[in-house]
Amino acid sequence: MTSKLARSFAAVMALLATGIAGANQYNLQPPQSIIAREIYDLHSLIMWIILAIFVVVFGAMTYSIIAHRKSAGHKAEQFHENTTVEIVWTVIPFIILIGMAYPATKTVVSMKDTSNPDITIKATGYQWKWGYDYLQEGVSFYSSLATPRDQIDGGNAEGRKNNPNYLLEVDNPVVVPVGKKVRIITTANDVIHSWWVPALGIKQDAIPGFVRDTWFKVDKAGTYRGQCAELCGKDHGFMPIVVEAVEPEKYAAWVKDQQAKMAKAAVADDPAKSWSLADLKARGEKVYAANCVACHQATGMGVPGAFPALSGSKIVIGPKTDQIAMVLNGKAGTAMQSFKHLNDVEIAAVSTYLRNNWNNNSGEAVTPADVKALRK
Amino acid sequence: MEAAHAHAPGHDDHAHHPSGIMRWIQTTNHKDIGTLYLWFSFTMFMVGGVLALMLRVELFQPGLQVWRPEFFNQLTTMHGLIMVFGAIMPAFVGFANWQIPLMIGAPDMAFARMNNWSFWLLPPAALLLVISFFVPGGATAAGWTIYAPLSTQMGPGMDLAIFALHIMGASSIMGSINIVTTILNMRAPGMTLMKMPLFVWTWLITAYLLIAVMPVLAGAITMILTDRHFGTNFFNAAGGGDPVMFQHIFWFFGHPEVYILILPAFGIVSQIIPTFARKPLFGYVSMVYATSSIAILSFIVWAHHMFTTGMPATAQLFFMYATMLIAVPTGVKVFNWIATMWKGSMTFETPMLFSIGFVFVFSMGGFTGLVLAITPVDIQLQDTYYVVAHFHYVLVAGSLFAIFAGAYYWLPKWTGHMYNEVLGKWHFWLSMVFFNITFFPMHFTGLAGMPRRVPDYALQFADFNMISTVGAFGFGLAQLVFLWAVLKCISGGEKAAAQAWEGAEGLEWTVPSPAPYHTFETPPAVK
Numbered sequence A: 001m002t003s004k005l006a007r008s009f010a011a012v013m014a015l016l017a018t019g020i021a022g023a024n025q026y027n028l029q030p031p032q033s034i035i036a037r038e039i040y041d042l043h044s045l046i047m048w049i050i051l052a053i054f055v056v057v058f059g060a061m062t063y064s065i066i067a068h069r070k071s072a073g074h075k076a077e078q079f080h081e082n083t084t085v086e087i088v089w090t091v092i093p094f095i096i097l098i099g100m101a102y103p104a105t106k107t108v109v110s111m112k113d114t115s116n117p118d119i120t121i122k123a124t125g126y127q128w129k130w131g132y133d134y135l136q137e138g139v140s141f142y143s144s145l146a147t148p149r150d151q152i153d154g155g156n157a158e159g160r161k162n163n164p165n166y167l168l169e170v171d172n173p174v175v176v177p178v179g180k181k182v183r184i185i186t187t188a189n190d191v192i193h194s195w196w197v198p199a200l201g202i203k204q205d206a207i208p209g210f211v212r213d214t215w216f217k218v219d220k221a222g223t224y225r226g227q228c229a230e231l232c233g234k235d236h237g238f239m240p241i242v243v244e245a246v247e248p249e250k251y252a253a254w255v256k257d258q259q260a261k262m263a264k265a266a267v268a269d270d271p272a273k274s275w276s277l278a279d280l281k282a283r284g285e286k287v288y289a290a291n292c293v294a295c296h297q298a299t300g301m302g303v304p305g306a307f308p309a310l311s312g313s314k315i316v317i318g319p320k321t322d323q324i325a326m327v328l329n330g331k332a333g334t335a336m337q338s339f340k341h342l343n344d345v346e347i348a349a350v351s352t353y354l355r356n357n358w359n360n361n362s363g364e365a366v367t368p369a370d371v372k373a374l375r376k
Numbered sequence B: 001m002e003a004a005h006a007h008a009p010g011h012d013d014h015a016h017h018p019s020g021i022m023r024w025i026q027t028t029n030h031k032d033i034g035t036l037y038l039w040f041s042f043t044m045f046m047v048g049g050v051l052a053l054m055l056r057v058e059l060f061q062p063g064l065q066v067w068r069p070e071f072f073n074q075l076t077t078m079h080g081l082i083m084v085f086g087a088i089m090p091a092f093v094g095f096a097n098w099q100i101p102l103m104i105g106a107p108d109m110a111f112a113r114m115n116n117w118s119f120w121l122l123p124p125a126a127l128l129l130v131i132s133f134f135v136p137g138g139a140t141a142a143g144w145t146i147y148a149p150l151s152t153q154m155g156p157g158m159d160l161a162i163f164a165l166h167i168m169g170a171s172s173i174m175g176s177i178n179i180v181t182t183i184l185n186m187r188a189p190g191m192t193l194m195k196m197p198l199f200v201w202t203w204l205i206t207a208y209l210l211i212a213v214m215p216v217l218a219g220a221i222t223m224i225l226t227d228r229h230f231g232t233n234f235f236n237a238a239g240g241g242d243p244v245m246f247q248h249i250f251w252f253f254g255h256p257e258v259y260i261l262i263l264p265a266f267g268i269v270s271q272i273i274p275t276f277a278r279k280p281l282f283g284y285v286s287m288v289y290a291t292s293s294i295a296i297l298s299f300i301v302w303a304h305h306m307f308t309t310g311m312p313a314t315a316q317l318f319f320m321y322a323t324m325l326i327a328v329p330t331g332v333k334v335f336n337w338i339a340t341m342w343k344g345s346m347t348f349e350t351p352m353l354f355s356i357g358f359v360f361v362f363s364m365g366g367f368t369g370l371v372l373a374i375t376p377v378d379i380q381l382q383d384t385y386y387v388v389a390h391f392h393y394v395l396v397a398g399s400l401f402a403i404f405a406g407a408y409y410w411l412p413k414w415t416g417h418m419y420n421e422v423l424g425k426w427h428f429w430l431s432m433v434f435f436n437i438t439f440f441p442m443h444f445t446g447l448a449g450m451p452r453r454v455p456d457y458a459l460q461f462a463d464f465n466m467i468s469t470v471g472a473f474g475f476g477l478a479q480l481v482f483l484w485a486v487l488k489c490i491s492g493g494e495k496a497a498a499q500a501w502e503g504a505e506g507l508e509w510t511v512p513s514p515a516p517y518h519t520f521e522t523p524p525a526v527k
């Protein structure tokens, strides 16, 4: 009996120990920042304590089940209290808990210390992508899922099988320098999202109308992947986060590159330029694909019951001002959020695109000046 | 005693009660109402279970195969709401109705008509939830926690869910008032508070919790409703509101709610273990104190669900310490159960199997609760499958297993027949094995970084998800064994004695099996 017991305990322990010792699949991801490492160690410590309690408590229970059974001829004793024992098993857990709380407290305090960052990046949650603004560098971009739709929907299951980063890849990753303290400020445009990169040990909710912050410092160059962690609607599972940590020189070069790109885009989106309907429509198609397609769909037919069709929509083919106002301000209490973070050209372009695509043939262009006039 | 025996079973349903369906609609009898609650709960358990299997089908492999993401979110949300408010809570109220009067020697519940009304509010509420799948936009898809402002974005399905929650909340409050009044005023002479069976104690405390927090939930969802339709901005930052305030209010209800879902289970298990260990409950007094302190502490830990919202460090520390503190009385309970088994003379009929299973698997959920209480670790694990594993260990292996244990334990009293032990054992072992196959791997996927409430996942989570799905179907099928065992027991079987179990103690075992329609019309004397 006892050898069988010992064997089953060994098996349970081995199972839990693999959990602790860490093949990637069974445990927290390998930590890549100080905080992540502290969390990892805290978790291991707690698991060892739990394992010890588990063995003592369920060892006793298993022994009792085997020894104190009627079929084994055991007669019941009738004791039903023992003050000493009861005090002991209230006090001991208490002491164990203090032992766990102490290191945890230190980590809580260091997680919260966002002072003196080298770089500050604002991460804004949108349904369903992330927007990033490097506050000192003036770099801004959006970051959306890069996994092709056909891999997700099953048209290309083969592609999915061969894609090691399925659902964890984006078009524009967040680039940060190794060894520098990066402060992330989170906020959101519509509902609550959560910015989470497991290997870096951070998860911070992004709350509309409020800003929160957290920080990390990456140990070594590499690509670290995470996902939005707060249910945020239909495509909650499809808004990953990718952080690329590079050497500081490479980072400086990347910043230059981004700044140049942005300057170019600003010239391309110059509202003073004369925009033809065809130009606007072409630009609008891109804006639509980046911002609207998740809800209103490529067909412009929306999702019945949830997101209205824009093809044939009264608002789209009605007066320009109503349509622009809808896109600029959104509609309170619905998933249609304000898109005022897009520039005048983008809003003019997407509005023109809507009015002249699918079954909508107004032949009318919305100009950047129209948009500008309606901005509050 | 004699008075109770003098009534032939079923005496009254012919004399002054309608028969057929009207008997059930008009009944004010605590036993009938208990039965109604239990069947209602089982029906909702099946509905919630089908939703869960629909979820697991989609999660069987990566990619979107069966459902669109928006419908998947409706499934998760409705599964959660139906299981919590439709299956687990009503089941415990069913037990309370049947057992509390029998255990304290009362003839019925204090407010018999209100009792009828509390039950009959539930089917319309359930209907609203089910109908909400068919309105434009479908059921609410904001999660059972209906966080604002996602919930303000939802379609009319959200309004139906809010109405349903309001109705169920009213039902719970009425039920609780009834239970408190019954326990405080209708105990047989000589039954002091400290002589009450532990099941009655845990329900007394649970009922107070319900009365305290259901109105808080009602407030939260009413604010959502007015934000949605009447231009208020409680949770809308653009109008000066605060989305995080919703979470504070919700979890001020929500954390006591999780104890509402477990305290009666503690009570059931505390009745069963002494019976089959043939030994009095160890530490009765400390059990009462532990239950009370859990209930009190449950009001000051709510923000452990919100560590990632970004509270100040002092708040995170306070909620971490308070949460860890709850582990102490919870531990005391587990130790007491094991000490009750210690040096007893145990047999392992189905109720005992489910109770021991409960102690073992519930404790695993307690351990993961402790892991989650550690703020930095929680920040990693919040909103991952690890949390899903944690709460299924405490709710399925905890609350649900205790419900099964209680059902097998008291079925002889309710039906007059012993259930079939072979079926019961099959039910236990299948449930236990498949439960762990389903939920144990979720600890791993959660640790490795799989978020919860997603219809699709990265490839490294594929193996464990496949295992979970297989386990879920096994678990689902195992519940049909339960249905079979119950139906078989109702329709016949070995006759049960008044004291159906050798080691059972308590007033309920002094009345015949099945318990007559009216019991304890003259109060029994308790030494």
Ligand code: HEM
Pocket: B145, B258, B259, B261, B262, B304, B305, B323, B324, B326, B327, B330, B365, B366, B367, B368, B369, B370, B372, B373, B378, B381, B382, B383, B387, B390, B391, B394, B395, B398, B399
């Ligand atoms: C030792 C006792 C326990 C401790 C220390 C504990 C701790 C926690 C913590 C810290 C969380 C938040 C996890 C997160 O979202 O990041 C949590 C979640 C949860 N716990 Fe527990 N817990 C305990 C027992 C229980 C019991 C007895 C129940 C119910 C029967 C329960 C039900 C839940 C549920 C339903 C959630 C998740 C709610 C959601 O987000 O949907 N817990 N628990």
Ligand SMILES: [Cu+2]
Pocket: A125, A128, A192, A193, A194, A228, A229, A230, A231, A232, A236, A239
């Ligand atoms: Cu999100």
Ligand SMILES: [Cu+2]
Pocket: B254, B255, B258, B301, B302, B304, B305
């Ligand atoms: Cu809680």
